[in-house]
Amino acid sequence: MSNISALAQSLAEQHESGDVLVMPTVWDTWSAAVAADAGFSSLTVGSHSVADAVGSSDGENMDFTHYIEVVKKIVESVDVPVSVDVESGYGLAPSELIQRLLEVGVVGANIEDVVHRDNGRVRDREEHADYIARARAAADDAGVQFVINGRTDAVKLGTDVFPDPLEEAAERITLMEQAGARAVYPVGLSTAEEITRLVEEVSVPVNVTAHPVDGHGAGDFAVLKGLGARRITFGPLWQKWLSAVSTEQLSQWKS
Numbered sequence: 001m002s003n004i005s006a007l008a009q010s011l012a013e014q015h016e017s018g019d020v021l022v023m024p025t026v027w028d029t030w031s032a033a034v035a036a037d038a039g040f041s042s043l044t045v046g047s048h049s050v051a052d053a054v055g056s057s058d059g060e061n062m063d064f065t066h067y068i069e070v071v072k073k074i075v076e077s078v079d080v081p082v083s084v085d086v087e088s089g090y091g092l093a094p095s096e097l098i099q100r101l102l103e104v105g106v107v108g109a110n111i112e113d114v115v116h117r118d119n120g121r122v123r124d125r126e127e128h129a130d131y132i133a134r135a136r137a138a139a140d141d142a143g144v145q146f147v148i149n150g151r152t153d154a155v156k157l158g159t160d161v162f163p164d165p166l167e168e169a170a171e172r173i174t175l176m177e178q179a180g181a182r183a184v185y186p187v188g189l190s191t192a193e194e195i196t197r198l199v200e201e202v203s204v205p206v207n208v209t210a211h212p213v214d215g216h217g218a219g220d221f222a223v224l225k226g227l228g229a230r231r232i233t234f235g236p237l238w239q240k241w242l243s244a245v246s247t248e249q250l251s252q253w254k255s
Contacts, residue, residue, distance in 0.1 A: 003105075004107060005144055007081040007107045008081065008108075008144045008147070010042070010080075011042050011081035011145075011147045012145040012182060014042055014081075015147055015230075015231070018230070019230070020224070020225045020231075020232065021042065021232070022221075023042050023044045023231065023232070023233050024038075024043055024233070024234055025045070025046040025049060025233050025235055025238060025239075026044070026045055026074060027045065027046060027050045027053045027239055028050075028070070029073055029074055031049075031239070032077055032082075033078065036079070041080055042081040042083065042108075043080060043082050043083070044084065044085065044108070044110070044233050045070075045074055045082060045083070045084040045085060046234075046239075047086070047087055048085075048235065049235075049238075050062070050071075052236065053070075053239075058087075060087045060088065060090055060116040064090040064092070067090075071104055075104055075106060076105070081107045081108065082105070082107065083106065083107065083108030083110070083149065084101065084108070084109055085109070086101070086111060087110075087112055088112050088123070089111060090117070094132075094134035094135035095137075095138040097109075097135060098135050098142065099142075101146075102139075102142055102146075107144065107146055107147065108146060108147035108182075109135075109146070109147075109149065111131065111132055111135065111149070111150060112152070112185075112187075113128040113152050113153060114153045122157065125171055125172050125175050126175070128152070128172065128175075128176070129172075129176055129178070129179040132148055132150050132179040133179035133180055135180075136179060136181075137180075147183065148180060148181045148182055148183075149181065149184065149185050149207055150176030150181035150183070150185065151184075151185035151186075151207075152172040152173060152176070152184075152185070152186050154166075154168040154169040154172055154186065155186055155187065155188035155189060156187050157188075166197060166198070169198060170201045172186075173186055173198060173206070177202045177203065177204050181204060182205075183206070183207055184202055184206055185206075186198050187209060189208060189217075190216075190218070192218040192223070192227055195208060195224070195229055196227055196228065199229065205229075205231040206230060206231065207229075207233060208224055208229040208232055208233075209233055209234065209235045210232050210233075210234065210237070211234070211237045211238075212234050212237065212238045212241060213241055
């Protein structure tokens with residue numbers, strides 16, 4: 001537990017530093033080693049990328065025990081803190097979720113508000129904030145500075161679900177911060193205006209998804225930094241880029 005505590009403290013301090021934290025999204029021990037060897041101070045494991053790597057699909061379709069075994073191997077292969085995308089929690093109570101993550105050395109997690117195993121039901125604001133608060137309490141009871149990255153899909157879901165998706169996201173990330181999230185992740189942001197609007201709502205880092213080569217719709221790393229985004233991850237985009245490049249290069253060897 002002492003090593004976990006140290007890694008968790010490191011990840012918490014990275015989020016509190018005020019610097020822009022880039023956490024490459026990895027899916028196996030190879031990608032984790034590549035990112036760690038490149039000098040990144042922390043990593044995040046993506047459920048989408050792992051699902052693609054093991055022949056499953058995203059949306060809590062993986063067996064959680066199998067998923068966590070993959071994550072355990074990743075954690076053990078690097079010396080930096082590792083966070084993991086647990087989608088909406090795979091049907092686990094917050095206390096059990098945190099316990100199982102700590103058992104494999106994970107010190108952070110994305111927790112989202114779309115419950116895929118319940119026909120894509122979207123938790124209401126208070127329900128999701130309560131789930132995060134209970135996860136926060138479980139981590140605190142374990143004496144670990146676990147970093148919860150509270151995710152909302154409000155913007156991604158759009159006006160088919162919410163009259164004003166950006167305002168809904170703003171309300172949700174505010175509640176998640178109050179519940180104990182140390183970062184918030186309003187997925188689907190595509191413009192500078194959207195990022196600026198949500199950065200102003202919270203004091204914790206706002207997570208933005210970027211492409212490792214093409215950047216973000218709002219701009220490159222320097223632009224995102226200027227807009228106040230303080231956590232950048234790649235989602236499945238690094239893996240997809242590698243796939244596209246590999247396909248192009250390997251096709252030259254076809255007879």
